[in-house]
Amino acid sequence: MPKTIYLDNAATTMMSREVLDAMMPYLTEKYGNPSSIHSFGAESNAACEDARKKIAKFINAKDNEIYFTSGGSESDNWAIKSVAYMKKDKGKHIITSGIEHHAVMETCEFLARDGFEITSVGVDENGIIKLDELRKAIRPDTILITVMYANNEIGTIQPIREIGEIARSSGIIFHTDAVQAFGHIPIDVEKDNIDLLSASAHKVHGPKGVGLLYIRNTIKLTPLIHGGPHERKRRAGTLNVPGIVGFGKATELARESMKDASKITEKRNYLIDRILKEIPYSRLNGDRDRRLPGNANISFMYIEGESMLMLVDMKGIAASTGSACASGSLDPSHVLLAIGLPHETAHGSLRMTLSEHTTKEELDYTVETLKGVVDRLRSMSPLYEDAMKENKEV
Numbered sequence: 001m002p003k004t005i006y007l008d009n010a011a012t013t014m015m016s017r018e019v020l021d022a023m024m025p026y027l028t029e030k031y032g033n034p035s036s037i038h039s040f041g042a043e044s045n046a047a048c049e050d051a052r053k054k055i056a057k058f059i060n061a062k063d064n065e066i067y068f069t070s071g072g073s074e075s076d077n078w079a080i081k082s083v084a085y086m087k088k089d090k091g092k093h094i095i096t097s098g099i100e101h102h103a104v105m106e107t108c109e110f111l112a113r114d115g116f117e118i119t120s121v122g123v124d125e126n127g128i129i130k131l132d133e134l135r136k137a138i139r140p141d142t143i144l145i146t147v148m149y150a151n152n153e154i155g156t157i158q159p160i161r162e163i164g165e166i167a168r169s170s171g172i173i174f175h176t177d178a179v180q181a182f183g184h185i186p187i188d189v190e191k192d193n194i195d196l197l198s199a200s201a202h203k204v205h206g207p208k209g210v211g212l213l214y215i216r217n218t219i220k221l222t223p224l225i226h227g228g229p230h231e232r233k234r235r236a237g238t239l240n241v242p243g244i245v246g247f248g249k250a251t252e253l254a255r256e257s258m259k260d261a262s263k264i265t266e267k268r269n270y271l272i273d274r275i276l277k278e279i280p281y282s283r284l285n286g287d288r289d290r291r292l293p294g295n296a297n298i299s300f301m302y303i304e305g306e307s308m309l310m311l312v313d314m315k316g317i318a319a320s321t322g323s324a325c326a327s328g329s330l331d332p333s334h335v336l337l338a339i340g341l342p343h344e345t346a347h348g349s350l351r352m353t354l355s356e357h358t359t360k361e362e363l364d365y366t367v368e369t370l371k372g373v374v375d376r377l378r379s380m381s382p383l384y385e386d387a388m389k390e391n392k393e394v
Contacts, residue, residue, distance in 0.1 A: 005362045007319045009203075009294060010152055010180060010353035015246070016205040022249040023207065026242040034239050035230060044241045051248025058251050059197065060188040061214050067231045068244050071211035072179035073103040075198035076146075078213055078224035078235075079175045080107045083144045083196070084116055086222050087173070091141025092116045095172075097129050098338040101152055104177055105334075108146075121147075126287035127156035127339050134163065138170050145174050149181035149197075153335040153351055154286030155295025157185065164193025173219060179203055179211075183254035184261070184292055195219055201243065205355075206250030210243030257356055264293040267363060268354055272296050274367045279374055285336060285349060294354035299341065300370075302384035303348045303377040311373045312350075317366055320351045344383065 006014070026047060032040025034048050049063070056063045069075045084094065096108055098120045108118045119137045122130050129147060145167045150157045160176060167174035175196035178187060183204030189197060197214040201207055215221050215234070227236025276282055281301040300308065305321040312319060321333070332346035341349075352366070378384040 003316070005317045005358075005366060007317060007352040007354060007358070007362075007366065009355045010155075010292075010351065011320055012202045012208065013205045013355060014357070015202075015207055016250065016253060018253060019206055019246045019249045023242040023246040026245050030241075034241055035228070044239075048239055048241060048244045051244045051251075054248045055212060055251050058187075058255060059182075059214065060190050062217060064232065065189075065214055065217055067213045067215060067235050068239060068247075069211045069213055069235060070209055070240075071202075072101075072177065072198050072200035074224070075200075075211050075213040076101070076103040076175075076177055077107050079196040079198060079215075079221070080104065080144065080146055081111070082222045082224060083173050083175070083219075084111050086220075087143035088116075091139070091143045093119065093139055093142045095119045095121060095134065095137050095142060095145045097121050097123060097147050097158075099123055099127055099151055099153075099156075099335045100146070100148055101177055101179070104146055104148065123156075123338055125340050126290070127151055127154050127285075127335065128287060128290065129158055129163070131159065131162060131166070135166060138166070138172065142170070142172050145172055147174075147176060149176045149178040149187070150185065150292050151286070151335060152180045153333055154297045154339070155180075155291035155353075156286045157181070157290050157292065160194070161192045167195075168193045180292060183251065184258070184294070186258070189214060189216070196221070201247035201250055204250045204254045207243045207246040210240050210247050212247070260356065261293045264354055264356055264358075267358060267360060268294055268296050270360065271352065271354070271363045271367065272298070274363070275370065278367065279371055282374075283345075285339065285341070292353075294358075296352045296354070297349060298352070299336070299345050299349040300374050301345055301348060302381045302387060303374060305348050305350060307377055308348070308350060308370075308373055311376070312366075312369055315369045315373070317369060320353075321349060 030043055032044040034041055034045035052066045053063050056066045112118050121134045121137055147163050149160055164174050173195045176194055177198045179200045182199035195216045200211040223234050225236045230236055275298055283299050285297040309321050332343050336346035
């Protein structure tokens, strides 16, 4: 293939030309501070409010429930830490799942070191949270449930509406990290019983460095960043006007592209089916149907994922072994371990995430390349050699 095949859209997406065009005026001639009272400032402020309206409508929220941040990690930190310290007199117990993004996991670990108690609810073999276990974990001192909308590694979509109902019926605040779900599957904060929601622009062909936290009006969340009166005194700091404008435009485009999500799903299934059929000792991670449209996470037994990743990269394919935020770690994915994979199988996994720009020809090339790479690595694997001698899988 003449160009790099990009199959790492869960890590970040290419910013669309329409988004860049919408941002450019606010990077050049329309540079006013939106907090200023002169016309330059008013023009920037109006652009931010227009983006806020678009995003609020997209998830069925009110305009004044959308707060702009620097991205998903800040939004997760803000939601979880603020609820924890705001509600600590009522209780110090937080419930989460065993497959959360590191922005949630490490925030909960931080709170645990500060005296909070964290309960991590298990998931089934497809990565879907065990609702009965969640119900049993609730205590009188439980103040927050935080469960991601869809998993960033295996693409599994959680039963968010049911989780929200459980939280609401128990008087517990419910936060969801929707960074992977926003713009890819429908979200309705009212029907889903969501109190707090995190999202990020760069996952939907928008700019990096801008995200949001949806805060239901009934929740008086304390600021994470103190300073000026920005964002209705909830989040200090001069607004990233070009980024916010880009986020609004990306959301507008996502509304249209979601109408054709079945096309991405069809290509995803084509990729999965070819791999499972043509490469022995491979398995799909995550639910076969209840998954994000563009996510294909495959484990290849008897090989090591980092080596596979480097070899496919040399062949012009950009993919991932898991979360981009954990790419420097040599430990197996906590998500794959949580769904029951043994360490050696979890180590041999590849996450391929498609976009609407991915072509069938690119997927064909990917499968043919993987066949050669997997064969090469298995030919050097003592595990594979032993398994073939014993004629059984490890």
